Amino acid sequence: SKTAEADQNKPLRVATNATFVPFEFKDNDQSSEYKGFEMDLIRAIAKEMGRTIEYNNIPFSGIIPIIQQGDMDIAAAGMTMTKDRASKVLFSAPFYESKLVILTPKNSGIQSINDLKGKTIAVQLGTTGADYAEAKGIANKQFDSNAEAIMELQVGGSPAAIIDKPVADYFVSQDGKGKFDVIPIPDTKSEYLAFAMNKKDTELQKQVNAAMAKLKENGEYQKIYEKWFHS
Numbered sequence: 439s440k441t442a443e444a445d446q447n448k449p450l451r452v453a454t455n456a457t458f459v460p461f462e463f464k465d466n467d468q469s470s471e472y473k474g475f476e477m478d479l480i481r482a483i484a485k486e487m488g489r490t491i492e493y494n495n496i497p498f499s500g501i502i503p504i505i506q507q508g509d510m511d512i513a514a515a516g517m518t519m520t521k522d523r524a525s526k527v528l529f530s531a532p533f534y535e536s537k538l539v540i541l542t543p544k545n546s547g548i549q550s551i552n553d554l555k556g557k558t559i560a561v562q563l564g565t566t567g568a569d570y571a572e573a574k575g576i577a578n579k580q581f582d583s584n585a586e587a588i589m590e591l592q593v594g595g596s597p598a599a600i601i602d603k604p605v606a607d608y609f610v611s612q613d614g615k616g617k618f619d620v621i622p623i624p625d626t627k628s629e630y631l632a633f634a635m636n637k638k639d640t641e642l643q644k645q646v647n648a649a650m651a652k653l654k655e656n657g658e659y660q661k662i663y664e665k666w667f668h669s
């Protein structure tokens with residue numbers, strides 16, 4: 439197995455898909471720093487561990503493979519802990535609760551999951567939202583970024599998207615205010631978002647969980663939470 443000591447002085451290589459507001463995103467300006475709840479959290483965790491960060495912004499669907507190959511150390515990508523993924527990567531302790539919802543423009547006529555029959559919805563490639571649409575036989579267009587999936591609704595290309603509740607709620611409280619609705623999906627359960635690491639990196643998993651526990655104890659996690667979710 440890899441030696442944790444040897445990695446200690448190297449930057450922590452973080453794979454993300456910075457299109458998932460408010461967890462990870464960049465402003466339109468390409469020189470923008472990585473922003474969001476999860477970006478602040480991973481920065482605080484790395485600081486606890488005494489390591490710097492090297493970011494890699496890639497399509498969400500490429501994240502699990504790159505972690506499996508060992509080319510990146512940790513995924514900070516709003517990733518839902520699923521059984522299937524747990525067979526491929528190691529998850530940290532969860533940092534956020536989520537659930538799938540329908541995001542739809544007001545007056546789209548969509549009020550429940552049944553109204554999506556015969557429509558083509560927008561989802562992000564490789565996500566649990568895309569899996570759900572596929573499993574239910576809902577026609578869907580799959581985008582590389584979450585921002586593009588939401589854009590598709592804004593330009594009228596699709597009448598709905600299936601995405602994570604905190605992301606939909608945040609959108610409706612900001613850019614989508616007064617223009618979009620969030621509709622629950624009755625047959626979905628609560629899920630948890632966590633960081634993902636290589637199967638062999640049990641030492642890194644321990645360090646990340648210890649750092650996160652410390653940030654919860656000392657109030658730092660709460661501060662970051664309030665910055666993004668309470669204003």
Ligand code: ARG
Nearest residue numbers: 455458515516517518565566
């Ligand atoms: N939570 C969902 C999943 O795991 C969506 C994650 C999308 N993340 C992102 N950075 N675009 O599939």
